[in-house]
Amino acid sequence: MPVSSAGPTGTLDAQSGAGPAGASTAVLDPAERILADAICAAAADQRVLHLRGGDSKRGLGGTAHGEPLSTLGLRGIVDYDPAELVVTVRAGTPLADLQAELVAHGQMLPFEPPDWPGATVGGAVASGLAGPRRAFAGSVRDALLGARLLDGRGQVLRFGGRVMKNVAGFDLFRLQAGAWGRLGVLLEVSFRLLPRPQREETLRLPMAANEAIQRMNRLAATPLPLGGAAWCEGALHLRLCGSAAGVDAALPGIGGQTVEPAAAAAFWAGCAGMPPGHRPAADMRGPDQLEVPLWRLSVPSTTRSLGAEGEFAVDWCGGLRWLATDAPPSEVRSLAASLGGHAMAWRGNLAQPAMHPLDPVRLALHRRLFDVFDPHGVFDSGRFDAAAVQAASGAT
Amino acid sequence: MSQLAASQATSRILSALAAALPADALLTEPEQLAPYECDGLSMYRQPPLAVALPYTAEQVQAVLRICHAHHTPVIPRGAGTGLAGGVLPRADAVLLSLARLKRIVRIDPLARVAVVEPGVRNAAISEASAAHGLYYAPDPSSQIACSIGGNVAENSGGVHCLKYGLTVHNVLGIKGFLADGTPLSIGGEAPDDSGLDLLALMMGSEGLLVVVTEVTVRLLPRPRVAQVVMAAFATVEAAGDAVAGIIGEGIIPAGLEMMDALATRAVEDFVHAGYPLDAGAILLAESDGTAEEVADEIARIEAVCRRHGAVSLAVSQSEVERLKLWAGRKAAFPAVGRITPDYYCMDGTIPKKHLSAVLRRIAELSERHGLACANVFHAGDGNLHPLIFFDANQPGDVERAEAFGLDILRACVEAGGVITGEHGVGVEKLDAMCVQFAAPELATFHAVKAAFDPAGLLNPGKAVPTLHRCAEMGAMHMHGGKLLHPELPRF
Numbered sequence: 001m002p003v004s005s006a007g008p009t010g011t012l013d014a015q016s017g018a019g020p021a022g023a024s025t026a027v028l029d030p031a032e033r034i035l036a037d038a039i040c041a042a043a044a045d046q047r048v049l050h051l052r053g054g055d056s057k058r059g060l061g062g063t064a065h066g067e068p069l070s071t072l073g074l075r076g077i078v079d080y081d082p083a084e085l086v087v088t089v090r091a092g093t094p095l096a097d098l099q100a101e102l103v104a105h106g107q108m109l110p111f112e113p114p115d116w117p118g119a120t121v122g123g124a125v126a127s128g129l130a131g132p133r134r135a136f137a138g139s140v141r142d143a144l145l146g147a148r149l150l151d152g153r154g155q156v157l158r159f160g161g162r163v164m165k166n167v168a169g170f171d172l173f174r175l176q177a178g179a180w181g182r183l184g185v186l187l188e189v190s191f192r193l194l195p196r197p198q199r200e201e202t203l204r205l206p207m208a209a210n211e212a213i214q215r216m217n218r219l220a221a222t223p224l225p226l227g228g229a230a231w232c233e234g235a236l237h238l239r240l241c242g243s244a245a246g247v248d249a250a251l252p253g254i255g256g257q258t259v260e261p262a263a264a265a266a267f268w269a270g271c272a273g274m275p276p277g278h279r280p281a282a283d284m285r286g287p288d289q290l291e292v293p294l295w296r297l298s299v300p301s302t303t304r305s306l307g308a309e310g311e312f313a314v315d316w317c318g319g320l321r322w323l324a325t326d327a328p329p330s331e332v333r334s335l336a337a338s339l340g341g342h343a344m345a346w347r348g349n350l351a352q353p354a355m356h357p358l359d360p361v362r363l364a365l366h367r368r369l370f371d372v373f374d375p376h377g378v379f380d381s382g383r384f385d386a387a388a389v390q391a392a393s394g395a396t
Numbered sequence: 397m398s399q400l401a402a403s404q405a406t407s408r409i410l411s412a413l414a415a416a417l418p419a420d421a422l423l424t425e426p427e428q429l430a431p432y433e434c435d436g437l438s439m440y441r442q443p444p445l446a447v448a449l450p451y452t453a454e455q456v457q458a459v460l461r462i463c464h465a466h467h468t469p470v471i472p473r474g475a476g477t478g479l480a481g482g483v484l485p486r487a488d489a490v491l492l493s494l495a496r497l498k499r500i501v502r503i504d505p506l507a508r509v510a511v512v513e514p515g516v517r518n519a520a521i522s523e524a525s526a527a528h529g530l531y532y533a534p535d536p537s538s539q540i541a542c543s544i545g546g547n548v549a550e551n552s553g554g555v556h557c558l559k560y561g562l563t564v565h566n567v568l569g570i571k572g573f574l575a576d577g578t579p580l581s582i583g584g585e586a587p588d589d590s591g592l593d594l595l596a597l598m599m600g601s602e603g604l605l606v607v608v609t610e611v612t613v614r615l616l617p618r619p620r621v622a623q624v625v626m627a628a629f630a631t632v633e634a635a636g637d638a639v640a641g642i643i644g645e646g647i648i649p650a651g652l653e654m655m656d657a658l659a660t661r662a663v664e665d666f667v668h669a670g671y672p673l674d675a676g677a678i679l680l681a682e683s684d685g686t687a688e689e690v691a692d693e694i695a696r697i698e699a700v701c702r703r704h705g706a707v708s709l710a711v712s713q714s715e716v717e718r719l720k721l722w723a724g725r726k727a728a729f730p731a732v733g734r735i736t737p738d739y740y741c742m743d744g745t746i747p748k749k750h751l752s753a754v755l756r757r758i759a760e761l762s763e764r765h766g767l768a769c770a771n772v773f774h775a776g777d778g779n780l781h782p783l784i785f786f787d788a789n790q791p792g793d794v795e796r797a798e799a800f801g802l803d804i805l806r807a808c809v810e811a812g813g814v815i816t817g818e819h820g821v822g823v824e825k826l827d828a829m830c831v832q833f834a835a836p837e838l839a840t841f842h843a844v845k846a847a848f849d850p851a852g853l854l855n856p857g858k859a860v861p862t863l864h865r866c867a868e869m870g871a872m873h874m875h876g877g878k879l880l881h882p883e884l885p886r887f
Contacts (some may be wrong), residue, residue, distance in 0.1 A: 074664065083640035084747050084778075085648075106646055128588065141596050142565050155836045163745040164777035165817035167551050167600045168825070168832055169860065170404060170841055171564070174596035178588065195646035217506050221530065223617040246689035291498060300585035302507045319587045341586030356590035363578050366591055370845035372840065384591065 013124035013276065023372070028156060031073035031092075038069055039154040043376035050380040051181035054118030057127055059382060061344055061354025062383035065211045069276055071122050078188055079162065082107055086145060086162050091122030091186040107193045110137035113275040122186045128178025132228040132239070134219075135301075141177035143191045149184040149369035154376030162190045175369075180383045183373040187257025197227065197241035199248075202380050205236045205256035206271050210307035212236035213318045217302050220317050224250050228268055228393065232313035232322075275313035277323050293348040297321040299341035309335060322346075333357065354383045354386040409466040410446060413490070416458040417807070421496075423447040432491050436538075443470065444485035449493045453571075456492065461605060462579035463490050467783040469853050470575065472603040474514065474546025477652040479741070480822030482549065482602050484795075484816030489856075494545045497609060500524050508615045509568060509585055513607045518552075521613060531617035533560035537726070544611050553818045555651045558776035560616065560680035564599035571610040575849040584612060589711055597844075602820055603855040605848040611627070619684035622650065623694050627701040628675035628708045628723045632656055635677035636751045637660040638704035639775045640885025642681060643748075645700055647693055651682035652776030653725050653829070656755065659770040659783070660724075669724030671709050679706075679775065680725055681716075724873055729773045729783070736785035740797045743818035744808030745779045757781055757807045765800040767793075771800065780808070780815035806831060821859045829859075830866035838863055 042049050048066030058064070074092035089098055095113060098121055112131030113124040125147075128140045146160025148263055160166060160173035176186060187191040207215070209231050212293055216229035216236065225246045228239030238254060240247045259267065270276055278294065297306070301302050301318035305311060308333075310325030325332060330347065336343035342356035358366060366384070368375075413422050420671065423429060429443040445468070448459045463470045469489035485491050498515035499862050505528035507821040510521055511813060518539040535554035536542055543554070548570065553562045560566070569583030583595040598606055629635040644647060655663065655671075655678045664671045671678050677702070683693040694711060698869060701709055712718035724731075746754050762769045768785040782804050786797040805815045805828050815821075815828040829838070841860040871881055 081747070081749055083641055084749060085644050086747070089858060100804055122549075127847070128593070130588075134587070138561065138565055141593050142561065156835075157840055159837065161745075161812070161814045163779075163813055163817070165553055165562070165745045165748060165774070165779045166814040167818055167820050168816050168829060169816050169837070170601055170605075170844055171551070171596055172840065174564070175593055177596075178593055183592075189727045195643075196647065198646065214761065216507075216510070220530070221508055221617055223504060223619050225685070225689065242685075242687050245684055245692035249686055249688035259850050298586040298588055298590075302504070316587060339586075340584055342590040344590070358591050359581075361574070361578055362582070362591060362594065365847060366595065369592060369844065372843040375707055 002327060016040055020367070027041045031294055032150070032156070033188055034073065035069065035071070035187075036150050036154040039150055039152065039185065039378055041147045042067070042378045043152060043154070046376070047377050047378070048070055048380055050382075051121035051122075051126070053118055053120030054094065056116035056119040057123060059344060059347075060127075064380055064382050066380045069185070071120065073185060074122070077101060080105075084163070086190055087193060088162055088188055088190040089121050090188045091120065091125070093121045094113045094192040095119040095121055095124050103192065103196070106196050108196050109191060110143045110194045111140045112137075112268070112272050113140070115269060116273060121189060125177050125186060125364055126179060126181045129272075132230055132268050135229065135315075135319055136227050139177070141174040143193075144174050145190040145192050147173035147176050148187040150187060151184045152376055152378040156187070157184070160190065162375055164192055182370060182379050182381055182384060184379070196242075197225075197247075199244040200227070200239060200261070200264070201247055201251060202228070202259040202267065203238045203240070203251070203254055203256035204259050205238070205254075206234055207236055208234075209311065209314060209385075213302065213305060213314060216317050219254070221351055227316075228271075229312065229317040230271055230315040232275045237267065239264070271313075271315055275322055278322070291348075292326050294346040295323040295325065296346045297323060297332075297336045297339075297341055298344075299336065299339045302341050303341070306335070387396045405466065409462065409468055409490075412462045412466070412875050413446065413448060413459060415610060416462060417448060417450060417455055418682065420847070421449045421451065421455065422701060423449065432493070433485060435473075435481060435483045436477045437479055437484075440481045440484045440823060441730065442485045442487060443682045444489050444491040445487060447491045447493060448834075449496050451496045453497070453573075455828070456494070456497070456607060456609050457573050457577045457579070459490065459492055459751055459756055460573050464576040464827060467750050467851065467853070469856050470607075472545075472549070474543035474549065475538075475541050478540045478546065478550060478820060478822060479743075480816070480820040482820050482822035482855075484823050484858075486857075492607065494607070494609070497545075501610065503528065503615070505530060506619075507585060508861050509612055510615055511610060511612050512544055513610060514548070514828075516544050518542050518544055518547055520617075521741070525615050526618070528615075529618055529846065531618045532613055533616050534563050534566055544613065544860065545608050548599060548608055548818045549601065549603045549613060550818070553777075553779075555653065558652060558774075559648045559650045562599075564596055566616055567595070567599065567611060569612040570598055570606070570608050572606045574606060574609040574852065575854040580606060593761070600820070602822065602859040604759065604845050604859055605854065607854070619650070619686075621687050621690045622684040622718060623683060623690050624651070624680055624682040624712045624718050625694060625697050625701065626671070626710045627679045627681070627706040628672045629677050629679065630707055631676040632755050633752045634705050635679050636748070638679060638701050638706065639748060641700040641704055642697055643776075645696055647659075647683075647696060648699065648766070649681045649693075649776060650684040651680065652774070653680045654678065654773040654775040655725065655728060656771040656773075658768065659728055659772050662731040662735050662770060663724040666734055667723050667727045669720055670710065671724055675707060680721060691807045725772070728770075732770050732783045733783070737787040738785075738787065738793075738797075740778050740784040740786060740801055741884040742782045742784065742801050742804050743779070743816045743819040744782075744805055744806050744813055745777070746811045746813035746830065748775065748778045750811040751775075751778075751780075754780065754807055754811050758804055761800055761803045761807070765803075769794055769800070777817070778813065802828070823858060826859075826861040826865065827869055829861050830869050835863050835866070838866065
């Protein structure tokens with residue numbers, strides 16, 4: 001019984017009374033123990049830790065603060081049975097290693113994360129970044145089934161599981177996707193997987209952005225095997241994925257030019273990071289050299305083209321807009337908000353946190369959740385709304 | 397508090413509510429309260445202090461503010477079809493029914509979204525979207541009656557969730573109120589809210605964190621064609637291998653269901669769906685999509701089933717045949733109800749590869765507890781519904797069924813699974829939560845609850861057991877019971 005190992009505490013105060021030195025006695029392997037000890041030490045000394053996997057998202061959407069704490073010691077696939085459509089993997093595992101293993105079994109992560117060099121599984125979850133398939137196969141948190149993590153007390157917590165259907169307890173594992181490590185150090189995560197499509201075809205249809213936005217939304221409302229719908233460089237790009245029979249049957253009704261497979265694969269993989277179309281090409285490793293700041297706007301899918309505002313690409317079947325603009329951040333934020341969406345500062349505007357500011361109610365909830373998971377303010381908040389950061393560190 | 401003071405406090409809150417609500421939106425008479433004293437798990441009954449039936453979000457907010465000011469617990473309720481006692485009232489609490497907020501605010505066929513109030517029935521969303529060739533995918537078995545607000549609270553699934561996901565995968569945003577009446581808006585039509593993913597946290601939170609007054613859902617294009625394969629196997633093991641084979645083939649069936657021999661016989665006697673009576677297990681695999689996709693997928697599913705030794709195989713050739721093959725599976729619960737005075741439905745999820753081992757364990761336990769058990773299984777996603785036979789009129793039977801059920805849930809957790817796949821915790825599985833989670837996790841759940849509801853007034857005592865309860869749980873006590881709403885399909 002798990003509860004007997006934790007002792008008959010009988011009161012909820014046991015947790016807060018444990019303090020920074022009160023790491024959980026649950027079983028940790030040596031690599032996990034190192035992380036737990038580092039968290040406890042940082043909590044005791046009031047230091048801030050900056051969680052780091054492969055550092056592939058360095059500078060992305062904000063500046064990291066604090067001492068780096070590497071998760072690269074957490075490596076390897078814990079459990080993978082293709083017939084379950086579930087994989088459990090340690091957070092420091094290179095994403096490329098996981099992808100290669102899944103490909104070997106004809107499966108894939110549904111959310112198509114950016115495959116930047118060095119990226120880890122933990123970083124893919126923590127950043128919550130998803131590629132073109134997100135509009136059709138779901139986001140990072142949609143694919144998460146469970147997680148083990150260390151909270152800001154250094155205690156190990158396990159939420160969710162390794163099964164598809166599970167409604168026991170709050171879904172605190174899904175909360176880790178896109179939390180940028182603010183709520184804890186991911187140790188291992190379980191994903192629901194998809195079979196790789198038998199057949200993929202990419203079609204290129206030259207047209208203006210507004211026409212493309214209409215077209216992609218109309219197509220998505222019909223039962224076609226769509227797995228990608230993006231506009232950039234003056235053309236709508238559609239990806240059909242599924243059984244050979246299904247894709248073959250769908251192709252004639254759409255028109256356009258077929259893109260050769262290698263070029264198509266490169267195109268969609270590129271979209272996962274940032275679609276082409278912006279000049280000069282953004283170098284992931286050299287954000288400071290960008291001439292114009294880049295923004296990633298999340299908006300309702302049928303929103304008009306924002307070409308006049310600097311939009312150079314549309315993805316997620318209209319739901320994601322890429323803007324290159326030197327308009328003041330407040331203007332970009334207002335634009336996104338006025339459309340019913342939000343804006344993330346992507347590159348070249350690092351003076352401010354990446355995330356869209358929160359309304360006061362959600363801001364207060366963020367502060368309280370930060371305190372639940374990290375009462376001593378151990379984990380870096382560089383990417384969050386400055387107001388939430390301030391309050392979280394001020395609360396300790 | 398003295399009796400007099402308590403009665404004065406009660407009359408103060410009732411008059412405050414009466415002043416804030418239309419005359420027909422507050423029930424206080426015992427005969428009015430009776431219909432609200434339980435949900436689908438009818439063995440737990442308790443009339444509330446009062447029932448509020450607001451018509452608008454503003455009235456919902458008023459009820460919350462008044463109750464907060466009077467430090468009175470509030471229990472939000474949808475259609476009351478839940479199976480775990482999640483909306484069981486308390487004598488000191490106001491039951492807040494969202495049933496009258498049932499407007500479909502708008503449907504946008506191009507953006508493929510519907511904005512609805514929480515009292516809208518699950519099936520009504522698909523009905524309203526049908527003219528556009530769209531539908532709302534999650535289809536819990538009670539979908540003709542259950543409400544979208546309740547679906548949000550329970551993160552409901554359905555027969556098709558392997559392919560189309562649970563509520564969490566199909567809700568884009570919510571509006572509602574915190575326990576103190578503070579308005580809250582999370583998500584919307586733009587993907588991925590900024591900041592922490594609070595929307596995901598709301599799904600399945602069993603009414604402990606927020607009261608929802610508006611839900612934005614994603615609509616999907618209705619598949620053009622659906623066909624089902626019925627395959628019979630000599631043993632459960634062979635059927636399980638076929639399930640692994642189908643997934644291994646790269647197929648995600650729209651539905652993938654299994655029944656063991658006892659369930660199959662009960663069903664066949666009841667609905668005559670055409671299932672072979674000598675089979676050890678029956679598998680139903682549905683494919684949907686375009687005609688070309690379905691033809692291809694059905695052929696591959698058939699081939700896999702043959703390869704794994706299917707003793708008989710049938711493929712629906714018409715919508716009538718498809719519905720007939722499904723009718724048996726959908727009638728499994730009432731069919732079992734015909735051959736036993738009472739049954740107790742369990743709801744564990746396990747990794748599929750352990751199905752045979754868990755079913756063998758259940759068979760051993762069945763012998764040890766001296767009670768029969770039929771098994772129906774959402775085979776695609778590992779969600780197992782053992783139906784324990786008992787007779788509540790036989791002394792000791794209820795206790796034996798409870799002990800048997802507990803042992804089954806333990807077996808699920810030991811196999812790497814979980815204690816509830818889709819029915820929720822409510823009050824029914826509070827003790828079982830102690831099996832699945834350790835003290836630090838339960839403490840974190842309580843802290844998250846307090847972050848949203850510091851006064852602890854929203855559906856208190858549900859979903860998460862106190863550490864004290866877990867510590868004291870020497871003898872775990874699981875409760876069964878007859879289901880209310882016998883007219884609703886349950887599968």
